[in-house]
Amino acid sequence: MPTSHIFEVPLRLVSAALTQARAESPRESCGLVVRISGDLVYRPCRNLAEGHAHFHLAPEDFARAESEGEVVAVVHSHPNASPEPSEADRVMCERWGLPWLIVNVPVGHWQVLVPSGYRAPLVGRPFSHGVLDCFSLIRDHFAEVVGIEIPDFERPDDWWLKGGNLYLEEYERAGFADVTGQALREHDVLLMQLRAQVPNHAGVYLGADVVLHHLQNSLSKRETYSGFWARVTRKVVRHRSLC
Incomplete structure (x- = not known):
């Protein structure tokens, strides 16, 4: 499975993210990787978005994770789709300034996206309400x-x-x-x-x-x-x- 040279994802965290993603499919699932006392743990979060095609991570869940330790990555799923980052994923990864772990269900593939200074083109960008609209x-x-x-x-x-x-x-x-x-x-x-x-x-x-x-x-x-x-x-x- 792919990994990032900047952010290494323990397989146990990928497994936890996939378990949540399968349980919440066909809706996108979301969560956070948090460093607590030196250990990386996965914290499932609520997706407040309407519909199945995107996610809106509950602000209260992010605040709770921050109170536990350092949030080091954002996680979400692509049900029945490749974990290849979408244009909206790339834009939001830059906005958050954190690596993104994207998992696919039901196959179980995954990919890590890291901030790189990406900007969506002004002409030819796909539509994603609230992100690219x-x-x-x-x-x-x-x-x-x-x-x-x-x-x-x-x-x-x-x-x-x-x-x-x-x-x-x-x-x-x-x-x-x-x-x-x-x-x-x-x-x-x-x-x-x-x-x-x-x-x-x-x-x-x-x-x-x-x-x-x-x-x-x-x-x-x-x-x-x-x-x-x-x-x-x-x-x-x-x-x-x-x-």
Whole structure:
């Protein structure tokens, strides 16, 4: 089985992770490797995510593990899929700054992913809500192209169907001002409404009638802005440093 030159995984921990993964399949399981008094132990955690395709490790479980010792790795399963890291795995591994142990069930293969400075491409990235979605794309565009860090916000699955209004409630706190009705400029953010009661999609205007955005169940892409996307735009906001 594969190992990492940076993080060696004892087989007993892999076995413990696989036991949990088989018990929780077809949902993804998750857990933590914790160093306690010099020994590595596995701590199963709760997955709070809706659906089977991803995981959201319970914050209380992480806090409990931290109270026991040093958290040294994150673990999750890929039921009925290769343990090869997904694009979302690579992004989240960087965000956590910890090695990830990925186990496959039912076969039992596993792989270790370590932080390496990876960045998902702005165009062609797959969709994973809360990790690689339209808001993540806006944040990454501003960080990589404009040099501006935009704060992240918690966004549960289907927040727009559960009384949430993320974009309209948070754009000012993120450093943006309403410029709806003014001539569009490069890096303006377009807040759009798709089959919802509130704006639930957004993209970055790149100039020359082009928008960069990321729709659910598709790859991020550049696309002509006029026509449909202009019709569903409800507000245009501009970072205050660019006003």
